[in-house]
Amino acid sequence: QSVLTQPPSASGTPGQRVTISCSGRSSNIGSNYVYWYQQLPGTAPKLLIYRNNQRPSGVPDRFSGSKSGTSASLAISGLRSEDEADYYCAAWDDTLSGFVFGTGTKVTVL
Amino acid sequence: QVQLVQSGAEVKKPGASVKVSCKASGYTFNSYYIHWVRQAPGEGLEWMGRINPRGPRAHYAQKFQDRVTMTRDTSTSTVYMELSSLRSEDTAVYYCARGDGDFNPPDYWGQGTLVTVSS
Numbered sequence: 001q002s003v004l005t006q007p008p009s010a011s012g013t014p015g016q017r018v019t020i021s022c023s024g025r026s027s028n029i030g031s032n033y034v035y036w037y038q039q040l041p042g043t044a045p046k047l048l049i050y051r052n053n054q055r056p057s058g059v060p061d062r063f064s065g066s067k068s069g070t071s072a073s074l075a076i077s078g079l080r081s082e083d084e085a086d087y088y089c090a091a092w093d094d095t096l097s098g099f100v101f102g103t104g105t106k107v108t109v110l
Numbered sequence: 111q112v113q114l115v116q117s118g119a120e121v122k123k124p125g126a127s128v129k130v131s132c133k134a135s136g137y138t139f140n141s142y143y144i145h146w147v148r149q150a151p152g153e154g155l156e157w158m159g160r161i162n163p164r165g166p167r168a169h170y171a172q173k174f175q176d177r178v179t180m181t182r183d184t185s186t187s188t189v190y191m192e193l194s195s196l197r198s199e200d201t202a203v204y205y206c207a208r209g210d211g212d213f214n215p216p217d218y219w220g221q222g223t224l225v226t227v228s229s
Contacts, residue, residue, distance in 0.1 A: 050214070100157065
C-alpha cells in the first residue's frame with residue numbers, strides 16, 4: 001500500500017537527463033525528509049539521496065534530489081546503462097506514524 | 111564497513127510462523143534503529159516496523175501490528191523479526207535495514223531473506 005506516487009516508468013538514451021517525480025501529502029513529504037533508493041535487479045535497495053538532496057559518499061554527482069511542497073524529484077544526468085534499475089522514494093508519515101515508500105519507477109536506458 | 115547479514119531462505123506452510131535474523135557489524139549497534147521492509151515478487155517496498163536496539167520497544171506498521179514481533183540481542187548485535195499466521199500473500203523478500211533517527215528512512219540494507227508460504 002504505497003502512499004507516495006511515482007510514474008511507473010521512465011527512459012532515456014545514454015547521456016540524457018531523466019527526472020522521476022514523487023508525489024505525497026503534507027503529512028509525509030510536506031513535513032519530513034525524502035530519501036531515494038536505487039534497486040538493481042535481484043539486489044537490495046541502495047541509498048542514493050538522503051535528507052532531500054544529500055548524496056552519500058560514493059554516489060556519483062549525476063544523481064541529484066530536490067523537494068518542493070508535497071513533491072520531490074530525483075534527477076539522473078548523463079544517463080548510463082548501469083543506471084537501469086528501479087527507483088523508490090521514501091519518507092516518514094506523521095499521520096500513519098510510519099515510513100512510506102513510493103510506488104517505484106523503472107528506468108530504462110534505450 | 112557497515113554490514114547487515116540476514117539468515118537464509120525459508121519455506122513455510124500457511125498458518126505457521128517464521129523468524130528471520132539480522133546480524134549487524136561495522137558500527138555501534140545501540141546507536142541505530144533496525145527496520146524491516148518487505149517486497150513481494152514484482153512489487154514495491156513495504157515498511158513493517160522498526161526496533162530501537164537501546165530498548166526493547168518496537169514500533170510496528172498498523173497492518174502488521176497483530177502478527178509481527180521484533181526483538182534484539184545486544185550481546186550478539188542481532189535483531190529478529192517474527193511473523194505469525196502466515197498466508198500466501200506473505201511470500202516476499204524480507205529486508206532488515208539500519209536507520210538513523212526517529213524520522214529518517216533507512217540507509218544500509220541487508221541482503222534480504224526470501225520467505226515462501228506454500229501448502
